[in-house]
Each structure stands twice: as C-alpha cells, then as structure tokens.
Amino acid sequence: MKSRAALLSTVLAFLLLAGCERRQDMLYTDGPGAGSIAWLSWFVFILFCVVTIVMWVLILGGILRRRGSFDTHEPFDVGGGQGWLAIGGFAIPVVILFVSFILSLRGMAEFPMHEDHEGHNGSSSVAPDIRVIGHQWWWEVQYIGGPVDQRFTTANEIHVPVGRPVNIALETADVLHSFWVPKLQGKVDMVPGYVNNLRLEAAQEGVYRGQCSQYCGAQHANMAVIVVAQQPKDYEAWRAHMVQPASQPSTPQEIQGQEVFLSAPCANCHAVRGTGAGGIVAPDLTHIASRQGLAANMFPNDDADLEAWVTHAQSLKPEVAMPNITQFDGVELRALVAYLRQLK
Numbered sequence: 001m002k003s004r005a006a007l008l009s010t011v012l013a014f015l016l017l018a019g020c021e022r023r024q025d026m027l028y029t030d031g032p033g034a035g036s037i038a039w040l041s042w043f044v045f046i047l048f049c050v051v052t053i054v055m056w057v058l059i060l061g062g063i064l065r066r067r068g069s070f071d072t073h074e075p076f077d078v079g080g081g082q083g084w085l086a087i088g089g090f091a092i093p094v095v096i097l098f099v100s101f102i103l104s105l106r107g108m109a110e111f112p113m114h115e116d117h118e119g120h121n122g123s124s125s126v127a128p129d130i131r132v133i134g135h136q137w138w139w140e141v142q143y144i145g146g147p148v149d150q151r152f153t154t155a156n157e158i159h160v161p162v163g164r165p166v167n168i169a170l171e172t173a174d175v176l177h178s179f180w181v182p183k184l185q186g187k188v189d190m191v192p193g194y195v196n197n198l199r200l201e202a203a204q205e206g207v208y209r210g211q212c213s214q215y216c217g218a219q220h221a222n223m224a225v226i227v228v229a230q231q232p233k234d235y236e237a238w239r240a241h242m243v244q245p246a247s248q249p250s251t252p253q254e255i256q257g258q259e260v261f262l263s264a265p266c267a268n269c270h271a272v273r274g275t276g277a278g279g280i281v282a283p284d285l286t287h288i289a290s291r292q293g294l295a296a297n298m299f300p301n302d303d304a305d306l307e308a309w310v311t312h313a314q315s316l317k318p319e320v321a322m323p324n325i326t327q328f329d330g331v332e333l334r335a336l337v338a339y340l341r342q343l344k
C-alpha cells in the first residue's frame with residue numbers, strides 16, 4: 001500500500017514537472033506565429049465541442065421523446081421540417097468553415113512570401129536574415145543578413161533578438177526535413193531543390209527547443225535545434241563574437257590539440273575559421289565550445305561527451321556521417337578535447 005502511494009506521488013510529481021517544462025509545447029506559446037496557430041486550434045476545438053454537445057442534445061431529445069401513433073404525426077415531408085435541414089445541414093457548416101478559413105489565412109500571413117528561383121514574386125519579397133539547411137541529422141545555420149563581413153556559419157543553435165521578426169530561408173542538402181520550433185512558429189518543410197520561408201519571432205527571452213518534424217532516416221529523432229532568444233544588445237554581442245575567427249590555443253596542451261585536430265581527418269569535414277580546416281559537409285566548429293549541445297543537441301557539450309563523441313560517434317548516433325575516430329592515444333585525445341573546448 002505504502003509503495004503504491006509512493007509510486008503514485010512519483011508519477012504525479014513527474015507529470016507536474018513535465019507540465020512545467022513545456023519546452024516544445026504548441027499550445028502554450030511564446031511568439032506571435034505559434035500564438036495565432038494555438039489560438040486557431042483552441043477556437044476550432046471549442047467550436048467542435050459546442051457543436052458536438054448541441055448534436056448530442058438533439059439526438060438524445062429525439063430518442064427520449066414520447067412516441068405517438070401514425071395518426072398523431074403528420075408525414076415528415078409536410079411543412080416546416082426542411083427549414084431545419086437547410087439551417088443545420090448547410091447554413092451553420094458554411095458559416096463555421098468560412099470563419100475557420102478566414103482565421104487560417106490570418107495565420108498564414110505569418111509566413112513570408114519570397115521570390116522563387118525563376119524570379120516570380122509572391123505578395124512581397126523578403127531578404128532572409130538566416131538560411132537554415134537540413135542535413136542528415138543536423139542543422140546548418142548561415143547568418144546571411146547584412147554586409148558580407150558580418151556573415152558567418154554555425155550549426156544546431158540559432159540566436160534571435162527578442163521581439164523582432166527574423167526571416168528564415170529553409171533548404172535541405174539531402175532528403176526532406178521539416179523545421180519546427182513549436183513554441184515559436186508552425187512547421188515548414190525543407191524540400192530538395194526548393195526554398196521555403198518562415199518568419200520567426202520570440203516574445204520572451206529564453207531557450208526554445210525544436211525538432212525535425214519530417215522523417216529523414218535513422219537518426220531523425222535526434223535532430224534537434226535550439227533557438228536562443230536574447231535581448232537585442234546580448235544578441236548583437238553574440239553576433240559580433242560569432243563573426244570572429246576561432247580563438248588561438250594558448251596552453252601547451254591546447255596547442256598540441258590543434259596539431260592533432262589539423263592532422264586528423266576532422267578537417268576534411270569540419271571547418272574552423274582561421275585555421276586550415278575548411279570542410280563544409282559537417283557542422284562548423286569555429287565556436288563549438290559556445291554551443292549548448294553536441295550532435296544536434298543530442299548530448300550536453302562537455303569534456304566527457306566530446307571525448308565519447310569523437311571516438312564513438314557511430315555507437316552514439318548510428319549511421320551518422322562521422323566515423324569513429326580511434327587513432328588517438330589518451331594524451332592526444334585529451335589534448336584534442338582541450339583544444340575544442342577553448343573554441344568559445
């Protein structure tokens with residue numbers, strides 16, 4: 001009995017905590033895009049409940065009504081009854097569908113129209129601030145707004161200023177993916193050979209988790225993105241730091257680590273701006289130490305997880321396009337990790 005009560009209270013506490021977390025909640029939102037979708041969902045849901053209740057009241061009324069004989073009832077097609085068919089079967093559904101349609105158009109206005117490849121225009125054409133490219137199974141993030149020397153590439157973590165809309169162009173390098181940060185905006189697919197657009201705005205400071213929402217292979221479930229919404233001045237400081245090349249190693253261990261990194265296969269796939277490493281098929285590592293997660297936010301970004309990732313990527317995220325790299329001895333591995341950890 002006692003253990004059952006303990007189990008119950010654990011479950012309840014877990015549910016309560018899970019409720020507080022709300023990191024990927026689409027009904028309790030923090031941005032206008034997701035807000036209008038959530039509002040529409042509640043509206044349609046409540047309307048559905050009202051219609052259902054009215055229907056059941058009418059059905060039960062019909063069932064429970066005292067029956068008379070054929071003599072006491074007129075035939076059903078005599079007078080009046082058809083009016084109810086026209087109202088209940090036609091007029092009310094048309095009004096409800098029309099209102100829902102207009103409200104969904106309002107929600108769609110949150111997604112910017114944009115020039116397509118042939119140069120045809122939508123209702124307005126917006127230069128994107130950020131290009132996000134889906135890869136199996138991580139997100140390439142290119143800041144492409146502003147002058148050329150203010151542009152940079154990062155991965156898996158998108159920073160935005162609070163209270164300002166950011167236009168994002170969505171593309172894919174391989175298969176279909178879908179970009180979805182539920183608390184901020186509806187999902188938009190990333191389609192091969194095509195550019196889709198999304199306008200994202202966060203009303204509150206915070207870290208918002210998102211998720212690839214279109215099945216894209218073995219590690220689809222481990223393709224997470226985070227959006228960090230910051231006060232404008234913190235955001236500007238972050239940007240100013242991100243355009244800088246990688247910090248130079250200073251301790252002997254970090255210097256050895258950089259040599260290990262540059263002589264290992266890492267540089268074929270990864271870039272570290274300011275060094276010889278210029279690979280473009282994997283996440284940019286110039287400021288890897290400043291990111292919160294590793295491998296599309298599958299693991300926390302710390303020494304132990306980094307060490308494990310470098311040597312066992314295939315066991316941790318099977319089928320990923322990074323091999324297990326097993327050529328290092330202990331000293332080299334720790335030096336490599338020390339080097340990566342100072343790439344703030």
Ligand SMILES: [Cu+2]
Pocket residue numbers: 176177178212213214215216217220221223
């Ligand atoms: Cu996916």
